[in-house]
Amino acid sequence: MQGVADTLREFWAHRPVRPRAGRKLGGVATGIALRYRIDPVIVRIAFVALALSGGVGLPLYLAGWLLLPEEGDEVSPLEALTNKGSSSMSQGQTVLLGILMFPTLAFTFGGNSGFQVFVTLAATIACIYLLQKNRGHLQPATLADPAAPAVPLAPGAPAWDPLGAAPFAWDLPEPAPAPQAQPPAPRQRKPRIGLMTMGVATLVVAASAIAGAWVPWFTVPHTIGLVIAVLSAGLLVGSFTGGGRGLIWLLVPASVVGFGMTAVDFDGSPTRLSNYDETPKSVSELRDRYETSVGSVRLDLRQLPDSGSVKTAIDVDLGEAVVRVPKNADVTFTCEASSIGDLDCLGKRAEGSSVEVSGRDLGENGEGGLEIELDVRSSVGEVRVLRD
Incomplete structure (x- = not known):
């Protein structure tokens, strides 16, 4: 337990920074991805999954927005509110985010059992611990390298003598740049994770349709669940090998359809999702x-x-x-x-x-x-x- 506490303290000391560029909302998912050098899509999917799991992802995201500093700031918005440093977020915006925490917490804890919320939070803390333990030593990645500062020219100096070291030769014509032949960079073929995943998903649908004649388990909702599992696996593999990002546009509607078929009866009576x-x-x-x-x-x-x-x-x-x-x-x-x-x-x-x-x-x-x-x-x- 002492080792776990030390790792979590190290996480807080070197916590992610929310970037100003490349983010979708508050930059929490992008900041975590850059800090631990993983694909931002994985982190965003994780927050969506937590939000669907009883709404736990909503207060967690707001907490990250309040507790993680923005790029270029001294401290996080919540710390700035207590006069521990400066933050680019105004105090009014910080207070508004804090107020939003109350309805999200009420939704999370009011609509679910405490045991379910406890298990989800424990799993989230375990994931943070494993990230810090295994990838905390990595230097944070950047979205783009900053441009090198330009060297100021001396007054009246040509481009080939920016510091004005040879004024006696300024009347000479500009030297022609020497041609530099650069071989074309070889194109790297990305693994066709998307096509491979779609092929496996098609085979799953075909096999389920054939097996459904003998095995009652292969119903339409179960088949959709198998397809969702295949698409999720392909998206996860593609996040590490490159490619496959387009699968998310199939995964999201498939998840919505699968949830609707399992939660609501076709006659419109929500008997499966009710209190x-x-x-x-x-x-x-x-x-x-x-x-x-x-x-x-x-x-x-x-x-x-x-x-x-x-x-x-x-x-x-x-x-x-x-x-x-x-x-x-x-x-x-x-x-x-x-x-x-x-x-x-x-x-x-x-x-x-x-x-x-x-x-x-x-x-x-x-x-x-x-x-x-x-x-x-x-x-x-x-x-x-x-x-x-």
């Missing part, structure tokens, strides 16, 4: 099952009658499931996080990968009263069954 917040007051109002791919399910059963029996199941792929039960109800429960998650079900806790808890809790008055049977499952996220 449930219900308080049933009778047994008939309670559904047999609550399902969502991305979202949350909050179910309050405390308004149900004191007698009878009810049964329901909750299935969340990515998100949060919270069930509140009456004080005197007899609850039989099974809580599971099939991939990774955090469970807290009537006093039984577990967290990690592929965890499950189950049991029966009779409440404050012992056996008797409303019988509740719960089956609450989440692939990635939090599961809570609370009695209060």
Whole structure:
């Protein structure tokens, strides 16, 4: 841990500088790419991926904008606001960026489970650590070398004697420049990463269409997912070998189409991307099952009658499931996080990968009263069954 802390301190001491040229917005992605000599496209894709992962990329980018100095500045905009040096960004712009942090943080932490945000931030810090550890010794790259300063001519001096060292020969004609034959530079052929990637993607589509007749898994959304994986791999290889940048114009629409097909049903009903917040007051109002791919399910059963029996199941792929039960109800429960998650079900806790808890809790008055049977499952996220 001491080594990790030293590496992060070194990152802060030699943090990236946001360039004035070649940037798309605030220069955060370009500055990181130049600092560690990697393709800016990779960094930009990483920020987009983090933004799509619950919005974590938005406050991270704003934080980089505030904490990384701009090219030619003494300190970062936030440090300049505390009178630690000068920055080209005005105090009003710095305050505006700071204000924008509040809605982005509210969106990130309000719409997602704390566990998901923690995992994403931990992965981001790990990537920063690995970059600094493996490439921190490299000198930052530049977008273009600065032009060499011109030598001032002496008054009345010809171009061949700029310092005026031989005024006696100024009347002589200008010497003709000696011809310099330069061999043409050999053209370097870039690897045809784009064509190769498109060929592999075409083969994937063809193979999926053939295999779909025998294997039900090869549906259209799964095929699009395979194509996205191939395009992403080609873009990553091309960032190191040169070429393949045009793949991003195929990757972005393919990602949008793939997300739409998996998140929204074709009949227009967003049953796979939704939040449930219900308080049933009778047994008939309670559904047999609550399902969502991305979202949350909050179910309050405390308004149900004191007698009878009810049964329901909750299935969340990515998100949060919270069930509140009456004080005197007899609850039989099974809580599971099939991939990774955090469970807290009537006093039984577990967290990690592929965890499950189950049991029966009779409440404050012992056996008797409303019988509740719960089956609450989440692939990635939090599961809570609370009695209060």
